[in-house]
Each structure stands twice: as structure tokens, then as C-alpha cells.
Amino acid sequence: MALTESRYVDNAGTRHETKPEHMTQLFGRQLVLKTHPRIIFRGKLDPLAARTMEAQCVVTDERYANAAADLQDVMSSISRILMCEVSGMPCKDDTLLGLSHDELRLHSHNPAKYCGVDHMIPHYEMGKAFVAVNALRTAVRETEIAAIQAFTDDAGELTRPDIIQSLNRLSSAVYLVMCRLLAGKYDTPRYAEQGRPDFLRKGTP
Numbered sequence: 318m319a320l321t322e323s324r325y326v327d328n329a330g331t332r333h334e335t336k337p338e339h340m341t342q343l344f345g346r347q348l349v350l351k352t353h354p355r356i357i358f359r360g361k362l363d364p365l366a367a368r369t370m371e372a373q374c375v376v377t378d379e380r381y382a383n384a385a386a387d388l389q390d391v392m393s394s395i396s397r398i399l400m401c402e403v404s405g406m407p408c409k410d411d412t413l414l415g416l417s418h419d420e421l422r423l424h425s426h427n428p429a430k431y432c433g434v435d436h437m438i439p440h441y442e443m444g445k446a447f448v449a450v451n452a453l454r455t456a457v458r459e460t461e462i463a464a465i466q467a468f469t470d471d472a473g474e475l476t477r478p479d480i481i482q483s484l485n486r487l488s489s490a491v492y493l494v495m496c497r498l499l500a501g502k503y504d505t506p507r508y509a510e511q512g513r514p515d516f517l518r519k520g521t522p
Contacts, residue, residue, distance in 0.1 A: 425489035
């Protein structure tokens with residue numbers, strides 16, 4: 318009687334007909350613990366997408382529809398990163414927010430030149446839209462750290478530098494959305510009628 322192939326196999330070579338509750342599929346039939354670094358990384362992408370949608374709802378409520386459109390670029394990038402991580406395909410974003418990787422880096426490192434606002438310390442008076450996008454930025458950073466932990470080998474070398482770079486540029490893109498919000502680059506400049514708060518006025522310490 319021919320032996321049938323088990324449905325799953327774990328890192329120790331143990332075969333399983335059903336998936337144990339504390340394990341999940343890394344790829345194909347391969348099972349790993351749910352605490353595996355790559356599973357933790359994948360688990361960060363899910364709330365990152367949720368935080369992006371939450372920010373889109375807030376900026377839309379605040380009448381910044383163009384900001385919601387820019388954040389859809391962020392959502393598409395998150396989906397692409399997940400697909401490439403699971404499939405092993407190279408992760409390549411040619412543009413994000415209409416900018417190349419090099420342009421994103423330039424714009425996010427010099428917002429005064431490209432947006433008309435300096436680097437800022439986030440403050441609640443910058444508005445609900447700004448606060449929501451800033452929370453998204455911190456989630457991107459957390460996801461990037463999880464990716465570095467997942468894709469650094471025993472020799473300290475990155476096994477997926479493409480994913481790390483994509484997340485780094487994603488962080489730059491979200492920061493750029495923050496700068497554009499603050500500079501009034503979207504549909505309804507927050508300070509058009511009320512003026513800028515004192516701590517944002519030119520010359521204010």
C-alpha cells in the first residue's frame with residue numbers, strides 16, 4: 318500500500334495531517350511557530366493596512382480627498398510588499414506618490430524646499446488628519462523593525478534588502494503626506510481661515 322504524503326511538515330521534519338493551533342504556514346506545506354520572525358512581520362503588515370485605511374477615513378472626513386488618494390498609494394505598496402514576501406518575488410516600487418525612490422528621499426529630507434515647511438515636532442493642534450497620518454508613520458517604522466529582524470541572517474546580512482528599502486521609502490512617503498498636510502498642499506488647507514497656531518508661526522521658538 319503506497320504511503321500518502323503528509324499535508325504539512327515543520328522545521329524539525331515532523332509531518333502533520335492537520336495544522337497545530339500554535340503553528341502556521343510559512344509557505345507551501347512548511348509549518349513554523351506563530352512566533353517565527355517572518356510571521357511576526359506579516360502580522361505587522363495587517364494592522365499597518367488597517368491604520369492606513371483609518372487615516373484615509375480621517376483625512377476624508379477633514380476634507381483632504383487628495384491626501385486619501387496619496388494614502389491609497391501607501392496601501393498598494395503594503396499589499397505589494399506582502400505579496401512579494403510570501404511569493405519570494407523581488408519587491409520593486411518604481412514610484413510612490415508620483416516620486417521615484419531617490420526623489421522621495423530628497424523631498425522627505427528637505428521638506429522646506431519641496432513643501433514649504435520645516436521638519437516638525439508633531440503636536441495635537443496640527444489637526445486630526447495630521448495626527449492620524451503621524452500614527453501611520455509610527456506603524457510603518459514598527460513594521461520596518463520587524464522586517465529587519467525577520468530578514469537578517471546569522472552573519473548580520475539582509476536577505477531581503479528590497480523589502481527593507483520599500484518600507485524605508487514607505488516611511489518617507491507617509492512623512493511627506495504629513496508635510497503636505499501641514500503646508501496646505503491638499504484640498505482644504507487647515508489654516509486657511511483660522512491662521513497657523515503660534516508654535517508654527519515663523520520665528521516662534
